[in-house]
Amino acid sequence: MEKWFNVGKIVNTHGIRGEVRVISKTDFPEQRYKVGNTLYLFMPGSNKPIELTVKTHRTHKNFNLLTFEGLENINEVEKFRDGILKVPESQLGNLDKDEYYYHEIIGCLVATTSGEEIGKVTEILSPGANDVWVIKSPAGKEILIPYIEDVVKKVDVKEKVILIEPMEGLLP
Numbered sequence: 001m002e003k004w005f006n007v008g009k010i011v012n013t014h015g016i017r018g019e020v021r022v023i024s025k026t027d028f029p030e031q032r033y034k035v036g037n038t039l040y041l042f043m044p045g046s047n048k049p050i051e052l053t054v055k056t057h058r059t060h061k062n063f064n065l066l067t068f069e070g071l072e073n074i075n076e077v078e079k080f081r082d083g084i085l086k087v088p089e090s091q092l093g094n095l096d097k098d099e100y101y102y103h104e105i106i107g108c109l110v111a112t113t114s115g116e117e118i119g120k121v122t123e124i125l126s127p128g129a130n131d132v133w134v135i136k137s138p139a140g141k142e143i144l145i146p147y148i149e150d151v152v153k154k155v156d157v158k159e160k161v162i163l164i165e166p167m168e169g170l171l172p
Contacts, residue, residue, distance in 0.1 A: 004049075004086040005103065007032045007039065012081060014065050016074045019056075022064040022085065027102075032087065033057040033064055041083045049086065104157040110135050110145065113153055113165045118143060121162070133162075143171065 008022040026032045032039070033054055040049035053069040071077050092101065102124050110118040110133075119137040126132075131147040145151060145164060154163040 003089040004040070004042070005089065005092065005101070006084055006086055008064065008085045010041070010077075010080045010083045010085065011063075013074050013078055014060070014063075018067050018071045018073050018077050019065050020067070020077050020080060021060075022066055023062075024064050029057075029059075029064055032085075033066055039085045039087060041080060041085055043080070043083045050080075050083075052085075100155060100157060105133065105155070105162075108155075108157070108160045108162045110162045110164060113163050118145075118164070118171070141172065145170070 007026040008024045010020045011023050012021040013019065014021045022033075024032075031037070035054055035057060037054045039052050039054065041052055042049050052071075055067045055069045055071075056065075058065050068077070105124060106121050108121050110121060112118065117138070119135040119141075121133050122136045122142075123134040124131050125134060125144075133145045133147055135143045135145055137143055145166075151164050151167060151170070152162065153165050154161075156162070
């Protein structure tokens with residue numbers, strides 16, 4: 001069974017020439033939206049993807065604007081609104097050492113190097129210089145951990161365990 005990974009959501013059309021406005025959910029927009037690349041569109045309520053080939057890509061404000069081969073006007077792409085663009089697991093590239101896909105980190109158990117269990121990663125935020133991992137404690141509190149070398153000491157995605165050395169004031 002093929003696993004699928006979100007790369008963006010079509011939120012609207014842009015202009016009348018078949019361009020769609022995408023809120024990107026990928027760390028690799030230049031790869032995913034490259035001209036000639038194949039993306040798979042999943043519409044709400046359907047589990048059968050629509051195969052689309054990227055014809056053009058540009059950025060405008062906080063959006064990625066895409067057109068697809070064979071779809072030349074607004075009427076042909078309007079129905080794609082609210083669709084999720086995905087790629088199959090086979091299209092995921094290899095990452096460098098100390099780089100991870102979001103799906104590998106979310107769900108990992110976080111503990112301190114001294115063995116104190118903090119909770120599980122539920123979300124990843126990308127506010128700027130570094131990612132911030134949102135951890136839900138067993139008590140239900142949200143704890144924010146910066147993904148930086150000084151704090152994150154070991155990531156084991158196979159065992160789904162992350163070891164951190166919290167800075168002073170980081171943990172409640």
